[in-house]
Amino acid sequence: MAMPSGYYAGYGSGHHAHWVWHSKSHNCVTLSDASQLMRSLDSRGKGALSYEDARIAFLCGVADESYSDRAERCRRHVAYLKATGCFLMIDEFVAKKGVESALQWNIHSWNTFDVGETGKTFTLKRDDATLTGTFMCQSNSFFSLTEGWDPPPMARKSNDEVFQQQYHLRFTPVGLIPARNLGVVLAPSHNHLARARVVTDADGEVETAKIGDDTVRIFPAGEKHLAELVIEGIRYVIDDTGLRVAGA
Numbered sequence: 001m002a003m004p005s006g007y008y009a010g011y012g013s014g015h016h017a018h019w020v021w022h023s024k025s026h027n028c029v030t031l032s033d034a035s036q037l038m039r040s041l042d043s044r045g046k047g048a049l050s051y052e053d054a055r056i057a058f059l060c061g062v063a064d065e066s067y068s069d070r071a072e073r074c075r076r077h078v079a080y081l082k083a084t085g086c087f088l089m090i091d092e093f094v095a096k097k098g099v100e101s102a103l104q105w106n107i108h109s110w111n112t113f114d115v116g117e118t119g120k121t122f123t124l125k126r127d128d129a130t131l132t133g134t135f136m137c138q139s140n141s142f143f144s145l146t147e148g149w150d151p152p153p154m155a156r157k158s159n160d161e162v163f164q165q166q167y168h169l170r171f172t173p174v175g176l177i178p179a180r181n182l183g184v185v186l187a188p189s190h191n192h193l194a195r196a197r198v199v200t201d202a203d204g205e206v207e208t209a210k211i212g213d214d215t216v217r218i219f220p221a222g223e224k225h226l227a228e229l230v231i232e233g234i235r236y237v238i239d240d241t242g243l244r245v246a247g248a
Contacts, residue, residue, distance in 0.1 A: 001124050001131040001188070002027055005108035005166045009153030019149050024106060028063075029074065029091050031101035032176075036066040049242030055082055055231045058243040070101050077238055081231060084196035084212045087186040090227055090238070093179060100176040105184065106168070107133070113169045115143050120200070122169055129190040134198045136183035136207040136218055140174040179221030185209055 004027065006020040019025050023035040037043035045063040052058070057080040067074040073094040080087055093103045107122075114123045120135040122143070135141070146168045153163055173182060189195035199210045207218040217228045227238040228246070235246040 001111075001126060001129065002107050002109055005168060006149060007153045007163055009163075013154055014151040015149060015153040018151055025108070025149075027107050028076070029093070030104045030106060030170075031067060031070045031074075031093070033104070034067075034070055034101065036063065037069065042068065051243045055234060056080065056229070056236065056243070057082070058238075060242060068096070070096050070099050072096055077226065077243075079229065079238075079243065081211060081214060083232060084214065085188055085193050086196050086198070086211055088183065088209075088211075088216060088229070089186065090181055090183045090218060092181050092221075092226060094221065095178045100178075102172055102174075102176055103180050103182055105135075105171040105182060108166060108168050110164065110166060112147075112167050113145055115145065115169070117143065120171075122171075130188065130195060132187045132189075132195060132198070134185045134187070134200055134209070135171055136185065136200050136209050136216070137171075137173050138200070138202040138207065142172055142174065144170040144172065146170075181207075181218050181221055181226060183207055183209070183216070183218045183227070185211055185216070187211075 004025060006025045009015050021038050023030050043066040045061060045066050047059050048062050049060040059078050061076040063074045071093060073092055075092045077090040078087060091105065095101055109124050111124050111126050120137060122133045124131045147165055173180065185198045187196045187198055196212045201208045205220045209216040215230045219225055219227065225237045225239045229236045236243055237246050
């Protein structure tokens with residue numbers, strides 16, 4: 001349903017160097033249109049703090065060094081909720097002192113995106129499957145929808161290969177703020193899985209979501225915990241040590 005975009009159309013070509021190598025073509029964040037450090041040995045990332053039990057699986061992607069020209073921290077926390085089949089993704093951003101950036105969330109697909117501006121949702125449909133994303137963001141924000149590539153792949157001499165169109169969505173919370181925790185719930189459906197109902201709200205500065213019978217709370221930057229989840233009646237917290245059962 002979602003994939004990295006672009007084509008290998010000549011090593012170092014305009015499309016290869018300025019689209020495929022750039023973070024804007026991948027399902028990750030950009031910072032005021034800035035990519036991760038490109039083709040740099042200093043651009044390093046890792047998966048860390050993995051956790052799994054009967055209800056949930058968790059992993060943190062640490063990309064601090066890959067965004068080090070603009071960010072002190074840039075991390076993606078991913079939790080898979082087994083009962084509903086949903087993914088919770090929380091992008092944690094802390095700006096580098098003296099550098100202001102807007103956090104931008106990117107996703108790409110072979111299929112067009114249907115956007116719900118009021119509920120801050122998007123939906124992809126392919127055959128009998130769907131993917132619905134719901135952003136946990138009650139503040140001012142906007143979607144950007146594009147198709148194609150900038151720059152496009154150069155035409156080949158042979159007509160044997162046709163570059164199939166690709167579609168892109170970017171979600172941007174408004175404002176240049178020093179830190180942000182942006183959550184999104186990805187709810188798939190197919191012939192053997194009904195899409196979970198997702199309802200978002202806010203409790204003061206805390207972003208909330210109801211995912212079926214489960215609940216998620218994402219705290220503003222600087223709090224002791226990044227998030228709290230109640231999954232099948234069990235309370236979990238996410239912080240710098242990863243995800244764990246509360247009190248454990």
